[in-house]
Amino acid sequence: MSAGFPGYSGGRTGVRVVVAGDRGTGKSSLIVTAASESFPENVPPVLPPTRLPADFFPDFVPLTIIDTSSSLESRSKRNEELKRADVVVLTYACDQQVTLTRLRTYWLPELRQLEVKVPVIVVGCKLDLRDEHETTAIEQVMTPIMQLFREIETCIECSAASLIQVPEVFYYAQKAVLHPTAPLFDQEKQALQPKCISALRRIFILCDRDMDGALNDEELNEFQVKCFNAPLQPAEIVGVKRVVQEKLPDGVNQLGLTLSGFLFLHALFIEKGRLETTWAVLRKFGYNDDLKLRDDFLPVPSKRYPDQAMELTSEAGEFLRGIFRLFDTDNDGALLPGELVELFSTAPERPWNEAPYEDAAEGTSLGYLSLNGFLSEWDLMTLLDPLRSLANLVYIGYSGDPASALRITRRRTIDRKKQRTDRSVFQCFVFGPKNAGKSTLLDSLLGRPFSTGYFTSNTSERFAVNVVSQVGGTKRTLILREIPEDGLKKFLSNKEFLAPCDVAVFLYDSSDEYSWKRSQELLVEVARHGEESGYGIPCLLISAKTDLDPYPMSIQESIGVCLKLGMQAPTSVSVKSGNLNNIFNRIIDVAVQPHLNIPETETGRSRKQYQQLASRSLMCMSVGAAAALFGLALYRVYAARRSTST
Template identity: 75%
Template structure:
């Protein structure tokens, strides 16, 4: 079934007396009815009426003023609109552009429009103006017009064709594929067809051999091409597009030319059959059911790429790193995503989140950690983009859902390869500078407040040669209250760090407040996380009060002493390694407030009391059982 649709709704509208009802009655009965009601009830035609096998319902409408509201409701529910005029009434033709098409724009009815001239048998024979001359200027102005056709319900001339074109405009629309003005394929269509070409070019030689072309034909149309047909196809391409064929077979240029030719000749169903076989919907994006990503997991679980996918990404990086310099230039990165609807890293939060060279080229570490970030934040988009760029493995096994953090804490061990760290701190404490330094960027000369989501992700080398991906997420001070209002906010966090300006007493006090807020939230929600304090701007004179108070606070909370760091002097004190190490020990470094200790002590007392009650009850039960046994033996003797 084309496009997997279960039905199509076609609304017929136009001026009074243009033949709407007669047109509908004629197609339904295959005859010209003598007496037709002013407005017919919905007319449903069966699935086998046209070859595409999709049933459709035709809605007749009244153009009277009193029924205008009902007309507007029907138009907004339409999959396609058949807009009629009467061939013997020139004024109704004029009304198409002066009223009806303008009204469809006002109502934001964004569906294909089929313009139909009814009562062809009544046209004045002396009128020699062609339909193309009449409708050409109107179609230039109103691009939603898919087709124009004239018919006669009285003589049944082209009546079935009207609704065939309407159905085809829904099932095989032109607009997503082809630009009528430039007479060329649209960019999204080219991207989709390029991906299909690459997937079918198994030997990756840049051309479809006869065997590959035949395999493509069988996959899409369940029928092989005969040798003579393959020769014929290549001859047609070579005649009009010399670069479309080479010694190895049909090139991408030739593949695109063939589809443009199909569309120009009205064979849109051919191109759509290919696109749908490879998972595309009418928006030229992969269908949801083509991306089987399960979103059902606990809040304290995360999603990571499997080793198979990481290996695939390594290969893709090397393939598009054409100059072998270990980094993707902007043009190489664009080429990599030429088969996707767009590059996913051209906008926030991915655009500036990964490591690049001084020239702005994406390193392999930046490339892989960027994919890790997208997989963590938006698994369906990550999977979709993997498939767009050519991943051919089982989509269901592309990702790994990690073990719950609560379980990791009990086991004192984590098996994760990607760690998510929240970075808290007051304004001007050095949070953004820390994130930038993680990506190897120079120390900023001017302060710029963070106003949107800000991430930095990179690969961190650990002991024994292991590598972990660390994702730093900056939490702006102004957004902390709203952020923590979500009881599960800390569930996704592996480590929380609190940055403060070590030379500013207020900065320390505010950072301490944030630390206590997070500690209380963790204790209350059950999602406590390891916490680290970072004493930033260590190149400046430290505030004595802050030094003394910070030691006291860390001892009280049972966490590590503040780690001095100077981003300006690039003295990081191994901070990123230490953040990852804290994440690898999920049971350690979790702050415990006095309230939390009291609550813990109370639970221990309650549990101990319950244990005593249980033991006492057990003793009583055993004693009662022994007494009953004694009484039984006594009575029997």
């Protein structure tokens, strides 16, 4: 399926090779012979770093070779070099069986002890000195060792004195770095890695332009030209399909090469040592060595103010709705676990299997993901990790310009000055003492009844996200972020902590005096932080658990605090009795009018009055100075006229 050597198209500009092994195994001679293409008569014990230029290799990437000493005195320095290696070459002498045994008993375990997690090339040097009666093939000797140490990429024997396979040693070393096996192929299972299958599946779907589940001759040829800049001849296409059909009958059908056939071909390339072919394909479609899309394929603006956010555009939203309908094969309005797995089958992994996404969105009673839950997860991921969100959009088939999928919102500080916002996703920080009902409030946003017994630790952050319908049919996404009371001091040490917040909610248990007092303290503390940092935010006080008897004076005190701070009166809710008092719409109403409900403390009010007084004083001084200058100018005109008249 490829034509000629595909070359290297990754991001590396050099490869660092560290050569190690027992004394006398031929390390230095191997290096000098590779660099000079001649066998040296005298070689120093340890060579300085040796550079092989880019034109030594078909991939045109230079190599730096580091020689090491095997002495105990040099162990520390050698270990440091091994930790900096891109690939390790371990040598043994073909005429000294003990040096081969030492690879298994000392050198390979030593690399593991040092946690050197790079490819290893095992090289038998001095092939010319091997006993001519020795008939054991290298494969027989090395296979048990390679099964025990999977980090060994390949084994090769050479002779520096006879100039046998010396360049090949460093070609394989470079190849192990530029075209690694581990991300593509599981040697133990003898199968493609799951991430490799996902990437190749996506590439197959992109190349299957008529979406009939097979690559016809024209599509195969376009694929070939894109990846290798050379067309396939008709006879070559026939040959490719014949090879697949002989080994895998369902790899080819009447329409062309199927997905299973496409995957089989790449497994065949890898098994035959042609990893550069599969890597050329993957890199042409934007993948890095971790089989994830490179950042240059994902145009997410890196420069934005702390109080700006990323949102999905309407184009991306429409795409996601279409994807949801496509994979909701039973048309029940929800994605089953299997349907969700299929949807993300072209991504390296499912993105919502861990915190903060896991269990953060609305699902059905059976745990399936509703459309609102699906869209909400995307909104949350876009807010928290826009690069990951865009990458997953592309993985699952977003075909538009990636730059058209996300937009940067206007700064929140500007929204508050203009007294309006065009955001469609709002983030609300939920503060409150322990047992005030924060987690219960988050659960209610997800439609979970009080009796379901959901429980979340108060010591960690948690998110809940859902689509909220407003009066008039407008839909906004609300993200509730629970702020643990114990961690507030740490959060407030960050000046920009409140920058991404649209609304702050302060929850207290209306039946508990301490809960109310503590919530009031939190409110004042956060309000002061907002004033000092310049990120003053709208705040809302929520009186929770109103199904219980309130402690005396709670209502009067809370109203008084709100009046003093310039906020609206507290909103009463009882999740247990189902009386939410339209709280989520109220939160969004506050977010939509960001200039209202920003609390003003005594300290902030004094600072504001001082700034106004200073501003007026400066204005008076400016007016006085201007009047003085004007008077002086009039006097000069008068004096000039008087002088002329006399």
